[in-house]
Amino acid sequence: MSTEPRLIQGNEACAEGAIYAGMRFYAGYPITPSTEIAEILARRLPQVGGKFLQMEDEIASMAAIIGGSLTGAKVMTATSGPGFSLKQENIGYACMAEIPCVIANVQRLGPSTGVATAPAQGDVMQARWGTHGDHPIIALTPSSVREAFELTVRAFNLAEQFRVPVILLMDEVVGHMREKVTLPQPGEFPVVNRVKPTCSRENYYPYKADGDKTPPMACFGEGYRYHVTGLFHDESGFATEKPEIIDWQLKRLHEKINQHLDEIITYTSEETEDADLVVIAYGGTARAVSRAVKLARQEGRKVGIFRPQTIWPFPEAAIGELAASGKKLLVAEMNYGQLLLEVQRVAAGRSEVHSCLQSNGELTQPDVILTKIREVYEHAPGN
Amino acid sequence: MLPEIEQYFRLEKLPHMWCPGCGNGIILHSLVKAIDKLCLDQDRTTMVSGIGCAARASGYLDFDTLHTTHGRALAFATGVKFAKPELNVFVLTGDGDCTAIGGNHFIHAARRNINLTTIVFNNNIYGMTGGQYSPMTPNSCRATTSPYGNLERPFNLTELAIAAGATFVARTTTYHTKQLTDLIIEGHKNKGFSLIEVITHCPTSFGRQNKMGTPADMLKWQRDHGISAMRYENLNPEERADKFIIGVLHKTEAPEYTTEYQKLLEKLG
Numbered sequence: 001m002s003t004e005p006r007l008i009q010g011n012e013a014c015a016e017g018a019i020y021a022g023m024r025f026y027a028g029y030p031i032t033p034s035t036e037i038a039e040i041l042a043r044r045l046p047q048v049g050g051k052f053l054q055m056e057d058e059i060a061s062m063a064a065i066i067g068g069s070l071t072g073a074k075v076m077t078a079t080s081g082p083g084f085s086l087k088q089e090n091i092g093y094a095c096m097a098e099i100p101c102v103i104a105n106v107q108r109l110g111p112s113t114g115v116a117t118a119p120a121q122g123d124v125m126q127a128r129w130g131t132h133g134d135h136p137i138i139a140l141t142p143s144s145v146r147e148a149f150e151l152t153v154r155a156f157n158l159a160e161q162f163r164v165p166v167i168l169l170m171d172e173v174v175g176h177m178r179e180k181v182t183l184p185q186p187g188e189f190p191v192v193n194r195v196k197p198t199c200s201r202e203n204y205y206p207y208k209a210d211g212d213k214t215p216p217m218a219c220f221g222e223g224y225r226y227h228v229t230g231l232f233h234d235e236s237g238f239a240t241e242k243p244e245i246i247d248w249q250l251k252r253l254h255e256k257i258n259q260h261l262d263e264i265i266t267y268t269s270e271e272t273e274d275a276d277l278v279v280i281a282y283g284g285t286a287r288a289v290s291r292a293v294k295l296a297r298q299e300g301r302k303v304g305i306f307r308p309q310t311i312w313p314f315p316e317a318a319i320g321e322l323a324a325s326g327k328k329l330l331v332a333e334m335n336y337g338q339l340l341l342e343v344q345r346v347a348a349g350r351s352e353v354h355s356c357l358q359s360n361g362e363l364t365q366p367d368v369i370l371t372k373i374r375e376v377y378e379h380a381p382g383n
Numbered sequence: 384m385l386p387e388i389e390q391y392f393r394l395e396k397l398p399h400m401w402c403p404g405c406g407n408g409i410i411l412h413s414l415v416k417a418i419d420k421l422c423l424d425q426d427r428t429t430m431v432s433g434i435g436c437a438a439r440a441s442g443y444l445d446f447d448t449l450h451t452t453h454g455r456a457l458a459f460a461t462g463v464k465f466a467k468p469e470l471n472v473f474v475l476t477g478d479g480d481c482t483a484i485g486g487n488h489f490i491h492a493a494r495r496n497i498n499l500t501t502i503v504f505n506n507n508i509y510g511m512t513g514g515q516y517s518p519m520t521p522n523s524c525r526a527t528t529s530p531y532g533n534l535e536r537p538f539n540l541t542e543l544a545i546a547a548g549a550t551f552v553a554r555t556t557t558y559h560t561k562q563l564t565d566l567i568i569e570g571h572k573n574k575g576f577s578l579i580e581v582i583t584h585c586p587t588s589f590g591r592q593n594k595m596g597t598p599a600d601m602l603k604w605q606r607d608h609g610i611s612a613m614r615y616e617n618l619n620p621e622e623r624a625d626k627f628i629i630g631v632l633h634k635t636e637a638p639e640y641t642t643e644y645q646k647l648l649e650k651l652g
Binding site for chain 2: 051
């Protein structure tokens with residue numbers, strides 16, 4: 001990989017990050033604004049011995065990557081809102097059967113067909129609860145081209161480590177924006193591979209896990225001859241309706257994530273130490289917030305920014321700390337208040353929670369956020 | 384116990400969950416006989432199924448087995464086969480699973496001519512949910528959702544497969560078990576997408592609602608109505624009305640998808 005800086009799109013950085021992470025199987029369906037990921041991988045994957053497949057629809061794409069993953073490949077698909085909705089059932093299958101895979105969702109304005117080329121962040125709750133039933137989920141959200149690369153690599157690492165689907169929750173701004181980046185060299189960034197069983201076929205229980213709660217995963221075709229199903233199953237992988245086993249399985253699925261929150265959750269915070277007001281933002285919106293915070297500082301207002309890179313599991317501890325310190329919180333996002341609900345829940349009345357919400361197909365401008373910062377900042381608590 | 388049962392079944396999972404008199408077990412027996420005759424490596428053979436009565440078949444078989452979501456078996460199987468073309472991949476699916484919710488994947492797997500051996504257990508009804516009409520329920524037949532008789536027309540599944548590009552298409556019944564084994568063998572040898580439609584009997588739902596008698600009566604019906612192409616040729620239109628042809632219906636050669644992709648990799652590599 002070249003050490004020269006390149007001017008590339010967020011979607012291209014995502015595709016390159018996937019290849020860097022070892023992804024060699026992509027199945028997808030064209031949809032704006034994620035299509036460049038498919039187009040780039042259609043060209044790049046065969047060059048590195050990988051498999052690219054354009055399936056007949058979004059549902060089939062999600063199914064195909066699960067099939068590919070079971071043979072041992074690192075796999076991904078990319079989509080946007082309407083396609084993300086269609087993939088949900090099979091995302092749930094990947095949660096249940098514990099199949100590592102990465103789903104990039106370059107968010108566009110919804111609901112429904114919405115505006116295909118317009119930015120939005122309306123899929124935050126769908127990323128969390130889109131598929132039916134209780135399940136944990138990991139979703140990462142980049143806000144620059146460089147970070148699109150890094151978080152894509154990380155998405156694969158987490159998927160392989162925990163045997164889960166990981167959502168890369170991009171937005172149109174980050175997907176289509178071009179920035180100058182120097183992509184990392186091989187070895188510069190850690191790349192994680194799934195743990196495979198070392199025991200004999202007779203001793204292999206595909207869903208039996210040790211302390212870290214993630215079981216080793218055998219590849220199809222390697223002689224383990226095991227069963228995979230979306231039904232509740234016991235350690236052997238076969239269906240059960242016994243409440244105590246269902247309980248054991250569902251708890252383990254949650255514990256394997258909840259035991260590792262410190263590893264999974266990352267965020268950045270700038271100038272929050274002395275701040276009276278902290279703006280919480282992610283993805284494309286965080287870029288406008290950075291500018292607004294800088295301008296607010298120039299005006300003498302003590303304002304900081306907290307930016308989750310891991311949006312699910314929600315960075316509850318870090319935001320809880322901010323709330324406990326009594327700082328005012330302002331959530332800025334391109335929707336009618338989705339992460340806001342989580343911030344309000346965690347703040348639990350310990351600090352004021354305000355919002356700057358926009359969902360009209362335009363990136364929220366820094367001056368809109370600055371106006372809101374001034375308004376919130378000037379008002380004493382309780383006013 | 385028959386040696387092929389002992390070899391290829393997960394014996395500890397038996398008895399199976401199907402109703403007494405169901406034809407699905409007959410199909411599984413013919414399948415493992417075919418696999419035995421083909422001398423397939425058990426460790427490199429994968430069974431993929433969807434949702435429904437037929438789809439439960441994968442769990443009883445001692446291979447890598449993948450019980451997927453409703454209608455999507457062919458899409459999952461496409462992923463398995465494309466990622467690892469050296470695996471033998473069989474798809475076990477029912478008429479509702481394959482032709483209704485999975486209809487899109489069916490025509491596209493056939494169009495791609497990807498090397499999958501697809502066995503459709505056609506019992507003309509949704510069995511697991513209690514007997515609703517499927518796209519393979521004949522016109523005027525009764526089901527719990529067509530209590531006055533089915534107003535819809537069924538697919539001609541084999542014609543659909545041929546039109547979509549499948550390179551091996553055959554049909555038989557659970558009465559013709561020897562032929563079923565032979566067709567699975569021939570279908571698996573085909574380098575491309577193979578469809579074997581098996582007319583099977585569901586005495587509990589389809590048979591009962593349509594007064595078709597005992598499981599044995601339903602097998603006799605298969606014997607009397609499924610006939611060879613040669614016999615069919617000699618019948619007049621009136622006699623043909625309630626008959627259907629069994630045997631190989633279509634066989635042709637076309638580029639197989641994973642082979643073509645491999646060629647691309649070699650060209651670029």
